Amino acid sequence: MARTERTFIAVKPDGMNRGILGNIISRFEAKGYKLVGIKTLVPSKQLAEEHYSALKEKPFFKDLVDFITSGPVCAMVWEGEQVVVTARKMIGETNPLSSAPGTIRGDFAVDVGRNVIHGSDAVETAQREISLWFEQGELTAWEPTSAVWIY
Ligand code: RTP
Numbered sequence: 036m037a038r039t040e041r042t043f044i045a046v047k048p049d050g051m052n053r054g055i056l057g058n059i060i061s062r063f064e065a066k067g068y069k070l071v072g073i074k075t076l077v078p079s080k081q082l083a084e085e086h087y088s089a090l091k092e093k094p095f096f097k098d099l100v101d102f103i104t105s106g107p108v109c110a111m112v113w114e115g116e117q118v119v120v121t122a123r124k125m126i127g128e129t130n131p132l133s134s135a136p137g138t139i140r141g142d143f144a145v146d147v148g149r150n151v152i153h154g155s156d157a158v159e160t161a162q163r164e165i166s167l168w169f170e171q172g173e174l175t176a177w178e179p180t181s182a183v184w185i186y
Contacts, residue, residue, distance in 0.1 A: 070111060086164065
């Protein structure tokens with residue numbers, strides 16, 4: 036299938052504590068994407084710093100790492116056509132106040148430091164993040180046995 040790819044999605048501790056994980060998963064399922072990996076964890080400082088290594092010179096880096104390690108994260112891998120760029124559209128802008136209603140951040144967040152969800156920003160980034168958060172054996176390649184008109 037053309038342009039089938041995978042992206043890394045993480046529901047951050049604010050999203051987990053507010054109980055909106057199911058709503059977020061439903062949006063990706065309803066869109067037509069396929070869940071191929073999922074787990075909950077409290078990320079270690081080492082994992083958080085590696086994940087956000089591109090931002091280590093930013094003034095908010097310490098707060099960002101403190102926040103993402105402060106509670107549970109749901110790490111997921113979603114698969115489908117152009118899922119990387121489409122997930123970013125579904126998520127909205129980094130600042131929730133700039134995010135349109137109908138996007139995840141537009142519907143659920145107001146604070147840039149508590150913006151509920153992360154999604155990879157490019158196919159290469161997704162590959163790096165998936166291998167950082169998941170072992171190969173934790174991912175499941177599967178084909179739907181019904182609704183073949185989607186995939
Ligand atoms: P993410 O990586 O979490 O998906 O977010 P993003 O691509 O939309 O934004 P990025 O620039 O990668 O920033 C990562 C996270 O850092 C927090 N942030 N705080 N205080 C600030 O000005 C500021 N800017 C960014 C946000 O929580 C953002 O999601």
